[in-house]
Amino acid sequence: MVASTPNPTYRDVLRRDGSIAWYTAMTLVRTPVATAPLALVFLGHSTESFSAGGVLAAAHAIGEAAGAPVMGRRFDKKxxxxxxxxxLAVEAVAFAGIAVLAGHVPFLILALLALTAGGVAAGVPGGMRAQLSGTTPEPLRPAALSLESALNQAVWASGPVLASLLSTQVSPRIALLVMTIASAAPLAFAARIPHTRTGGQGGGAAPASTLTVVRLAWPTVVLATASMFLVGAMDVVLPPRLEETGHPLALTGVVTGAFALASIVAGLAYGRRSWPGTTAAQTLVLLPAMTAALAVSAATGQLWGIFGAFLLGGLFYSPLMIIRNLGLQHRLPQNVWATGFSLLYAAGGLGYGAAALLTAALIQATTPTVTIVICTAVTTLIGVIAGLGERRR
Structure with missing residues (x-):
């Protein structure tokens, strides 16, 4: 009788040489991205207006979306x-420049610095994840990516809180300087991060073009867009939905915090064992389940119902992100993983931004309840198309 192989544990992942350095660096890399939107809004308010801060935050987001495919490809080729x-050095200098120069130079210069900070570092998460996957044995990859997903959710949950506290209790400039330090800190131990020469295998054939990567991975890219479209829609519609149902707006942070906490728990649970079905089959189950869960917030005005909807939605969200990353690796050759992961990053950002614009327009034209129904229906449609495309291929 052959003994079954035990499931990999997170201890197995962290005990590998350089793993602690990788996860520490990834936490620091993610921190400026998670804190930038609020920190830039508060900085703009302190020097000009909230609208000026919104422009700076938008410039940073546009830089990320535009820069991710280009900078991610550089990680595959260089x-x-x-x-x-x-x-990381250019990002740190750009954030420091904004902190020092705000209020003393034309606003256009600050916007260009925000655009630069977002664009130049946009390929780093994809490049880092490509190295994690490329240097981790295949049996350990689901656990390694699950740990990374949980870490990412934790940073995104705590980043806005950090930005708010520093900006309101100390100064928005200090928040930008903390982001500068977080950007620069990995430079001190970059050589200890497990890596091959490039994001791929280092030798052999040249990486495929970006258009070829899109053609090969379009179902996974569309899935990333659909997932972040729903998250962006719910972020925008939640405050008016709470107001519509007579609940304090201050509970927005509590509800979104429940979503993030559930995502962390689900991500860690997903990586603990193998699950039945292919990544495509799992997508066709999890994405509709996530949209159905969040749609419950439109069907009930009770606080417990809204809270429960976001909690349940978070449980489905994190496994979807892990499946997305695993599916991309199966679809692409290793020497374009950094490009592929960066395309996912850009697609997610575009989905989030498009959702924010559409949701804002729908709230003005209809009600938060109708907005939730429309956005969840659109997400389900896009996700099913992506899932069927992935399953067919």
């Missing part, structure tokens, strides 16, 4: 350490 050091 030495990893050189690209990492260049991107």
């Amino acid at each position: 030495p990893f350490l050189g690209q990492l050091r260049l991107a």
Whole structure:
């Protein structure tokens, strides 16, 4: 009788050489991205207006979306350490420049610095994830990516809180300087991050073009867009929905915090074992389940119902992100993983931004309840198309 192989544990992942360095660096890399929107809004308010801060936050987001495919491809074609050091150093200088120059130079310069900070570092998460996957044995990859997903959710949950506290209790400039330090800190131990020469295998054939990567991975890219479309829609519609049902707006943070906490727990649980079905089959189950769960917030005005809807939605969200990353690796050759992961990053940002614009317009034209129904229906449709495309291929 053959003994079954035990499921990989998170201890197995963290005990590998360089794992602690990788996860520490990824936490620091994610922190400026998670804190930038609110920190830039508060900085703009302190020097000009909230609308000026919104423009700075938008410039940073546009830079990320535009820069991710370009900078991610550089991680596939050029030495990893050189690209990492260049991107993080320029990002740190750009954030420091905004903190020091705000209120003393024309606003256009600040917007260009925000655009630069978002664009130059946009390929770093994809490049880092490509190195994690490329240097981790395949049996350990689901656990490694689940731990990364949980870490990402934790940073996104705490980043806005950090930005708010520093900006309101100390100064928005200090928040930007903390982001500068977080960007620059991985430079001190970059060589200890497990890596191959590039994001791929280092040698062999040249990486495929970006258009080829899109053609190969379009179902996974569309899935990333659909997932973040729903998250962006719910972020925008939640405050008016709470107001519509007579609940304090201050509970917005509590509800979104429940979503993030559930995502962390679900991500860790998903990585603990193997699950039945292919990534495509799992997508066709999890995405409709997530949209149905969040749609409950339109069907009930009770606070417990809205809270429960977001809690349940978070349980489905994190496994979807892990499946998305695993599916991409199965679809693409290793020497374009950084490009593929960066395309997912850009697609997610575009989905989030499009949802924010559409939701804002729908709230003005209809009601928060109708807005939730429309956005969840659109997400389900896009996600099913992506899932069927992935399953067919």
